Amino acid sequence: MENYKIYCKLKAELVTKNxxxxxxxxxxxxxxxxxxxxxxxxxxxxxxxxxFNHLISQNSLQKSA
Numbered sequence: 001m002e003n004y005k006i007y008c009k010l011k012a013e014l015v016t017k018n019x020x021x022x023x024x025x026x027x028x029x030x031x032x033x034x035x036x037x038x039x040x041x042x043x044x045x046x047x048x049x050x051x052f053n054h055l056i057s058q059n060s061l062q063k064s065a
Contacts, residue, residue: 003058007051014044 021037 003051003055007048007055010044010048010051014041014048017041017044 017037017040021034021041024034024037
């Protein structure tokens with residue numbers, strides 16, 4: 001259950017960062033700020049995928065037990 005909470009929190013943060021990225025691009029912000037936010041988003045996506053895969057494997061193990 002803890003992993004699911006982390007997953008939900010990361011997913012919400014990702015939505016917020018994507019909105020921030022759209023705003024930065026719309027306002028022609030500093031390119032370094034845009035790149036930094038893109039890197040943060042990519043790292044969050046990777047973490048989200050790892051947690052999601054872990055949740056799936058936990059669920060599969062519980063069903064097979």
